Amino acid sequence: xxxxxxxxxxxxxxxxxxxxxxxxxxxxxxxxxxxxxxxxxxxxxxxxxxxxxxxxxxxxxxxxxxxxxxxxxxxxxxxxxxxxxxxxxxxxxxxxxxxxxxxxxxxxxxxxxxxxxxxxxxxxxxxxxxxxxxxxxxxxxxxxxxxxxxxxxxxxxxxxxxxxxxxxxxxxxxxxxxxxxxxxxxxxxxxxxxxxxxxxxxxxxxxxxxxxxxxxxxxxxxxxxxxxxxxxxxxxxxxxxxxxxxxxxxxxxxxxxxxxxxxxxxxxxxxxxxxxxxxxxxxxxxxxxxxxxxxxxxxxxxxxx
Numbered sequence: 149x150x151x152x153x154x155x156x157x158x159x160x161x162x163x164x165x166x167x168x169x170x171x172x173x174x175x176x177x178x179x180x181x182x183x184x185x186x187x188x189x190x191x192x193x194x195x196x197x198x199x200x201x202x203x204x205x206x207x208x209x210x211x212x213x214x215x216x217x218x219x220x221x222x223x224x225x226x227x228x229x230x231x232x233x234x235x236x237x238x239x240x241x242x243x244x245x246x247x248x249x250x251x252x253x254x255x256x257x258x259x260x261x262x263x264x265x266x267x268x269x270x271x272x273x274x275x276x277x278x279x280x281x282x283x284x285x286x287x288x289x290x291x292x293x294x295x296x297x298x299x300x301x302x303x304x305x306x307x308x309x310x311x312x313x314x315x316x317x318x319x320x321x322x323x324x325x326x327x328x329x330x331x332x333x334x335x336x337x338x339x340x341x342x343x344x345x346x347x348x349x350x351x352x353x354x355x356x357x358x359x360x361x362x363x364x365x366x367x368x369x370x371x372x373x374x375x376x377x378x379x380x381x382x383x384x385x386x387x388x389x390x391x392x393x394x395x396x397x398x399x400x401x402x403x404x405x406x407x408x409x410x411x412x413x414x415x416x417x418x419x420x421x422x423x424x425x426x427x428x429x430x431x432x433x434x435x436x437x438x439x440x441x442x443x444x445x446x447x448x449x450x451x452x453x
Contacts, residue, residue, distance in 0.1 A: 150313035150316060150317070150335065150395060152186060152323065152394065152395045153392070153394045153395070154187070155392070155394070156323075156394040156395060156396055156397070157183055157186050157187050157323065158183075158187070160183050160322065160323050160324050160396075161180065161183035161184065161187070161324075163324075164176070164179040164180045164182075164183055164324045165180055167179065168180050172198075172202065173202055174198075174199040174200070174201075174202040174203045174204070174220075175199075177195050177196075177198045177199040177202055178195065178196060178199035178220060178223075178324075178328075179324035179325075180195050180324070181193075181194075181195030181196045181199060181223065181224075182223070182323060182324045182325075182332070183323060183324050185223060186323060186332075192223075192224075193223075193224040193225055193226075196220045196221070196223045196224035197224050197226075199220050200217055200220050200221060200224075203216070203217055203220070209236070210240070210252075211237045211240040211241070211244065211252055211255045211256065211259065212252075212255050214233045214234070214236045214237035214240070214259075215233070215234070215237050215255050215258055215259055215262075215329065216328060217233050218230045218231075218232075218233030218234045218236075218237065218262065219328045219329045219333065220328075221233060222262070223333075230262070231262075231263075234259055234262045234263050235263070237255070237256075237259040238259050238260075238263060240252075241256045241259065241260075244256050245272075248279055250276060250279060250280055250283050250285075253272060253275075253276050253287070254276070254285040254286070254287035255287075256272060257269050257272050257273055257276070257287040257290050257291050257294075258287060258290050258329055260272065260294065261290050261293065261294050265294075266294040266295065266297050266298035267294075267298060269290065269291050269294035269295075270291050270292070270294045270295040270298065272291070273287065273288060273290070273291025273292070273294075274291070276288075276291075286312075286315075286330075286331060286334060289308050289311055289312050289315075289334060289338075290334060292304060292307075292308045292311075293305065293308045293334070293337070293338055293341060296308060296341065296345075297341055297345075300345055301345075302342060302345045302346055305338060305341045305342045305345060306342055308338050309335060309338035309339050309342060312331055312334055312335045312338060313335060315331055316331050316332065316335060316395065317395065319331070320396060322396075323395075323396075362392075363390035363391055363392045363393070364390060364391055364392075364393055364399040364401065365388070365389070365390040365401075366385050366388065366389055366390070366401045367385065367388050368385055368386060368387050368388055369384060369385065370384070370385050370401055370402065370403060371383070371384050371385075371401070371402045371403070371404065371405050371407070371408035372384075372385055372389075372399065372400070372401055372402075372408075373399070373400040373401075373402070373408050373411055373412060374391065374397065374398075374399055374400075375397065375398040375399075375400065375415060376396060376397040376398075380412050380415065380416075382408055382409070382412065384405070
């Protein structure tokens with residue numbers, strides 16, 4: 149289970165509030181709302197309502213527009229308004245299916261899920277993979293989640309939640325990301341489904357932030373890599389110390405500088421693969437890159453403390 153620590157949420161909330169102070173557009177409003185939502189703050193809905201009011205009126209509403217606004221209403225707890233917007237999105241699906249536009253298909257899958265059309269969501273997911281098996285999208289998780297709900301498969305729902313958690317860690321998805329439904333939305337929805345299928349006997353309340361976490365410790369002269377906010381800090385410790393990890397901060401401890409640097413290179417390669425790979429990479433290039441990654445993993449094997 150990926151459970152975010154309270155201090156991490158508050159740190160992101162502080163950044164979102166500073167961002168909001170510079171301008172009150174819908175993206176900044178919903179960013180603050182998302183942080184407050186995960187802090188279970190009762191003021192969170194008002195930020196989502198304000199985000200809806202500030203959402204720019206498109207010349208032509210697309211399925212993504214309806215899905216985005218519907219999701220904001222969902223987060224605000226306004227289920228009737230959310231359902232109305234998801235229904236508007238649903239009415240845009242037929243031409244998408246006819247054109248086989250993969251970009252819009254992913255939103256159609258999400259729309260199906262929100263409206264409870266699980267068979268349609270899982271079927272469209274399979275169709276999308278037949279059209280292009282290399283197309284990677286969050287909607288693939290949504291299709292699996294729909295199938296889990298349709299078949300009452302707790303194991304599958306848990307597997308989807310774990311896969312989304314891995315994506316959150318790999319891409320360092322910001323909790324207050326703009327738009328949506330995003331990784332954090334679907335992670336929460338996946339665990340809500342787990343709780344529903346197990347009648348409340350799942351893995352706990354993921355929206356209840358952790359208040360205490362065990363720190364990672366190091367000794368004098370060891371090398372420490374702190375991975376945070378898309379960057380890396382490397383230093384050799386003068387004395388023994390420790391630091392608390394979180395979803396957005398990882399701490400790695402090594403006995404040698406060479407292993408620490410190799411690990412940083414590995415992190416950079418993994419980040420590049422998660423964010424920048426496209427269809428232009430041929431199989432030979434991918435195979436060579438994987439060999440380099442495997443070699444880096446051997447070099448950066450860290451000491452377990």
